[in-house]
Amino acid sequence: MSMAENPLIEIKNLQKYFNVGRGAVLKAVDNVNLQIMEGETLGLVGESGCGKTTLGRTIVRLYEPTGGEVLFEGKNVHKLQGQELREFNRKAQMIFQDPYASLNPRMTVADIIGEGIDIHGLYKNRERTERIYELLNLVGLNKEHANRFPHEFSGGQRQRIGIARALAVEPKFIVCDEPISALDVSIQAQVVNLLMELQQKLKLTYLFIAHDLSMVKYVSDRIAVMYLGVVVELATSEDLHKSPLHPYTQALLSAIPIPDPETERKKKRILLEGDVPSPINPPEGCRFAKRCRHAKPVCTEKQPEFKELEKNHFVACHLY
Numbered sequence: 001m002s003m004a005e006n007p008l009i010e011i012k013n014l015q016k017y018f019n020v021g022r023g024a025v026l027k028a029v030d031n032v033n034l035q036i037m038e039g040e041t042l043g044l045v046g047e048s049g050c051g052k053t054t055l056g057r058t059i060v061r062l063y064e065p066t067g068g069e070v071l072f073e074g075k076n077v078h079k080l081q082g083q084e085l086r087e088f089n090r091k092a093q094m095i096f097q098d099p100y101a102s103l104n105p106r107m108t109v110a111d112i113i114g115e116g117i118d119i120h121g122l123y124k125n126r127e128r129t130e131r132i133y134e135l136l137n138l139v140g141l142n143k144e145h146a147n148r149f150p151h152e153f154s155g156g157q158r159q160r161i162g163i164a165r166a167l168a169v170e171p172k173f174i175v176c177d178e179p180i181s182a183l184d185v186s187i188q189a190q191v192v193n194l195l196m197e198l199q200q201k202l203k204l205t206y207l208f209i210a211h212d213l214s215m216v217k218y219v220s221d222r223i224a225v226m227y228l229g230v231v232v233e234l235a236t237s238e239d240l241h242k243s244p245l246h247p248y249t250q251a252l253l254s255a256i257p258i259p260d261p262e263t264e265r266k267k268k269r270i271l272l273e274g275d276v277p278s279p280i281n282p283p284e285g286c287r288f289a290k291r292c293r294h295a296k297p298v299c300t301e302k303q304p305e306f307k308e309l310e311k312n313h314f315v316a317c318h319l320y
């Protein structure tokens with residue numbers, strides 16, 4: 001994972017709100033600022049309902065933002081039109097959590113992978129077929145699989161088909177939305193290794209969304225931790241694991257089982273108390289206050305600023 005200094009994507013004050021009736025507003029993404037560097041994997045972690053999937057989907061234009069903007073190669077993606085829009089739709093792809101639900105059961109693998117090739121007019125006839133075989137090879141399948149249907153494959157193979165479909169249009173950036181959460185533990189590592197190999201080979205940039213930190217640590221250059229619509233911490237993968245600053249990150253990390261029994265005994269587990277509050281009309285101040293062991297009066301009054309405490313290590317918490 002070699003990381004360039006140039007941001008491929010800049011997320012500025014991004015908001016995505018949903019009206020859920022009776023004047024209630026669900027603030028799924030609330031003033032998020034992030035950059036995704038060319039060639040890096042940015043991990044995005046948080047419990048379900050924290051807004052990470054909404055953020056991923058807003059970046060690739062599956063949602064219109066309520067406020068703020070997303071720049072891709074310096075251009076606002078939600079304002080693109082014509083040829084530039086088509087190019088963005090090709091360059092930014094998504095891999096979904098449930099490979100079965102995202103593959104049309106009535107289409108053969110060749111048609112699923114070929115669809116994007118046709119839409120973007122990349123290859124025709126013989127070259128198209130060769131390209132489909134090449135993509136199948138790239139993801140660890142082979143040309144014998146081309147004329148089969150999704151139900152004939154295992155979960156891991158279906159995710160490989162989903163990856164081939166994303167790669168078919170030669171993207172630069174892929175949102176990997178919990179790509180391994182629905183898979184057996186035994187094959188999760190294979191799919192993750194494949195994604196990492198492909199990143200090297202094809203110089204891809206990833207936003208890797210997950211609900212726990214264990215696999216994200218392994219794949220990410222940097223990690224952003226989200227809680228109820230806001231990013232509460234951002235650091236390199238190493239710094240985040242060695243010295244997590246936000247009480248929520250500390251709790252998430254303490255929940256990862258460590259295989260070494262010696263270390264396990266020494267490690268204190270921080271239990272997160274209380275339920276995840278609702279992102280509908282979220283509380284004033286720090287959104288984590290109700291579950292935080294360190295909460296003080298200011299925490300429920302003022303939302304903490306997201307600031308750079310150490311080089312490349314950002315946190316939003318009144319303790320600092």
Ligand code: SF4
Pocket residue numbers: 246247248286287288289290292293294295296299304316317318319
């Ligand atoms: Fe806890 Fe306050 Fe920091 Fe929020 S701002 S995480 S409540 S100490």
